[in-house]
Amino acid sequence: MLDDLQEGKVYEVLLVTASNVTPVGVVRRGDALEFKLFPGRSFEDLLKWPFASIQMTNDVELLVRFALNMSANVNIAKDGNHRWIxxxxxxxxxxxxxxxxxxxxxGESEVLLGRFIPRGTIPGSLKPVPVSRADCYLLEMAVHFTRLLVSGDHSLASRILELYREYRRFGGDSEVVDYIIEQVKKAV
Ligand SMILES: Cc1cc2nc3c(=O)[nH]c(=O)nc-3n(C[C@H](O)[C@H](O)[C@H](O)COP(=O)(O)O)c2cc1C
Incomplete structure (x- = not known):
């Protein structure tokens, strides 16, 4: 089922659990996708109910919206053990x-090392939108920003502002990024 994913490479996907959707980096190892989750809603969900959906998108803004718990224009469906977009x-x-x-x-925290074993496919399609370098910078910016939020490590702020300059240089313009930059400027 995972044949199109390269072994050992990190892919950014959406993890849909009992009450949450969040982006997560997964690595294919054989017939499973491995990931690492820090404490949060998805972490708690999996402890209580170890079923999930993993879905892909080429809409980087959608990934970031779920990371920041911002509104996203999607419908969630449910059937038996699973929910999915x-x-x-x-x-x-x-x-x-x-x-x-x-x-x-x-410091020290707990981490959940997960192994997702697919049992069936979820049908769907992706919009035919080409890869954008602005989106690559947005992805990096958002990962650093979520780390800044949990760690309070202010050294991440200058890296985010550097990525923001590149994001703008490649034509990026999104309210998600306006929000990130506003928060980063408050933090420094
Ligand atoms: C592209 C992207 C990838 C992320 N990957 C992970 C991950 O692999 N593990 C993780 O714990 N958090 C990851 N995060 C951060 C979470 O999305 C963020 O901390 C989120 O709020 C998780 O908390 P929640 O489960 O309470 O929603 C990622 C964020 C982004 C933007």
């Missing part, structure tokens, strides 16, 4: 996990 492709399946201690320069 209508219209975009992916898989539904079960999640095996273990919890580990995570230590970095900011």
């Amino acid at each position: 209508e219209g975009i492709p992916g898989w539904h399946g079960s999640v095996e996990y273990k919890l580990e201690k995570w230590r970095d320069k900011l």
